[in-house]
Amino acid sequence: MKIYKKLFWTLLQGFVLLPTIALRDSHVVNRKLIDVPQFERPIGNHTFHIGKEAVLGCSVINLGKHKVGWLRAEDQTVLSLNDRVVLSPRYSVNLDTPSTWQLRIRPLRAEDRGCYMCQINTQPSMKWQIGCIDVYVPPDIINEETSADVSAQEMDNVTLLCRASGHPPPKITWRREDHEPMLLKKVGSRDFYKVESYVGSSLPLWRVDRRQMGAFLCIAANDVPPAVSKRIILNVNFSPTVIVPNQLLGAPLGTDVILECTVEAYPNTINYWLKNRGEMLLDGPKYVIGEERSSYRVMMKLTIRNFSKNDIGTYNCVSTNSLGKSEGTLRLYEIKLYPSSQSSAEVNIGGLTEGAVKQKSQYNSSTTFPRTIAIIVLLTLLQVY
Numbered sequence: 001m002k003i004y005k006k007l008f009w010t011l012l013q014g015f016v017l018l019p020t021i022a023l024r025d026s027h028v029v030n031r032k033l034i035d036v037p038q039f040e041r042p043i044g045n046h047t048f049h050i051g052k053e054a055v056l057g058c059s060v061i062n063l064g065k066h067k068v069g070w071l072r073a074e075d076q077t078v079l080s081l082n083d084r085v086v087l088s089p090r091y092s093v094n095l096d097t098p099s100t101w102q103l104r105i106r107p108l109r110a111e112d113r114g115c116y117m118c119q120i121n122t123q124p125s126m127k128w129q130i131g132c133i134d135v136y137v138p139p140d141i142i143n144e145e146t147s148a149d150v151s152a153q154e155m156d157n158v159t160l161l162c163r164a165s166g167h168p169p170p171k172i173t174w175r176r177e178d179h180e181p182m183l184l185k186k187v188g189s190r191d192f193y194k195v196e197s198y199v200g201s202s203l204p205l206w207r208v209d210r211r212q213m214g215a216f217l218c219i220a221a222n223d224v225p226p227a228v229s230k231r232i233i234l235n236v237n238f239s240p241t242v243i244v245p246n247q248l249l250g251a252p253l254g255t256d257v258i259l260e261c262t263v264e265a266y267p268n269t270i271n272y273w274l275k276n277r278g279e280m281l282l283d284g285p286k287y288v289i290g291e292e293r294s295s296y297r298v299m300m301k302l303t304i305r306n307f308s309k310n311d312i313g314t315y316n317c318v319s320t321n322s323l324g325k326s327e328g329t330l331r332l333y334e335i336k337l338y339p340s341s342q343s344s345a346e347v348n349i350g351g352l353t354e355g356a357v358k359q360k361s362q363y364n365s366s367t368t369f370p371r372t373i374a375i376i377v378l379l380t381l382l383q384v385y
């Protein structure tokens, strides 16, 4: 009986105590789990600007007497251990209490781009996590790969190039410096289309035209200010073309007569006036010679003072540059004013002779010129031709 009792007791012990022991064991395991160092949150991926400071945080709980190290993930170079920096004065570590180990890199360089590992020296296997940094670099024009000023013949194919470094890769935009729209043409097309700007590192100008001449800006921009630009001048060379707005000019004697020619040419021209295909006219009391330039256009202006019988004849405006020569012809006639010729204020006859009579030198009458006379003048002219 005693033996049975003992056995029962033993069994009871076994049944009752075993789970207790198991319970105690699992409690120990649980406590161990909690005591093991753990990462609180991921490091994450971050973006920083070059030259500034990068900060990565590694948050650890239950570190105990373990140590936290930072490594460069790429080559496993150890950068720091707890609060001790192993490498380079650009790195530093600090404990952002209570539990975040911060790796700081300053000043940041492009080669710092990459991933960094935070490690805890747990046994038997280390615990680690990774975070990456991207280093943003502002744009910079690469001069060797960017066009200098360009000089081309009209109808040549021209391509302007512009390249820039930077991270993320910069976007290249072209526009005219004078803010006029750019004229572009598709290969094989005769017609231009207008755009405010053009995106791309090469700007193709197929069969370049004089109207495309000017200063261009290539602007490189990414998410990092400041954007940068380079100015590229495109010169289109072509021989002179002379346009004469009014080839036939009639004027009353005694007035000042203005003769005009428009020249288009590049590079710049030498311009002069000839009378009756002989004498070159010089600026002086009788003739006033002037020019108004705007880009590749020149307005040549000859004023003949006190128009007289001697001035009747043929005039040539002549323009030359290194590529050629061109001229325009104007014919000057006397307009007879009748019934009387004593007044000649503003004469506005329009058409062929517009601009011929702009000023008068001899008379200063306040009476306005009758419109009927203007019409007679016009008819006279038409009769002449």
Ligand SMILES: *[C@@H]1O[C@H](CO)[C@@H](O)[C@H](O)[C@H]1NC(C)=O
Pocket: 044, 045, 115, 131, 132
């Ligand atoms: C961080 O960047 C790395 C490499 O660029 C990438 O593999 C990883 O998926 C990124 N992690 C997150 C959370 O975006």
Ligand SMILES: *[C@@H]1O[C@H](CO)[C@@H](O)[C@H](O)[C@H]1NC(C)=O
Pocket: 155, 156, 157, 187, 207
């Ligand atoms: C310009 O390009 C077109 C087509 O690409 C070609 O046919 C033409 O000969 C080129 N003109 C010059 C002057 O190189």
Ligand SMILES: *[C@@H]1O[C@H](CO)[C@@H](O)[C@H](O)[C@H]1NC(C)=O
Pocket: 254, 306, 308, 309, 361, 362
């Ligand atoms: C204009 O020319 C006429 C004759 O050609 C001359 O008699 C007159 O004095 C001149 N007038 C002026 C203001 O020079």
Ligand SMILES: *[C@@H]1O[C@H](CO)[C@@H](O)[C@H](O)[C@H]1NC(C)=O
Pocket: 364, 365, 366
């Ligand atoms: C011409 O006449 C106007 C008004 O009749 C006068 O104001 C002006 O001074 C005169 N000019 C000359 C050059 O005499």
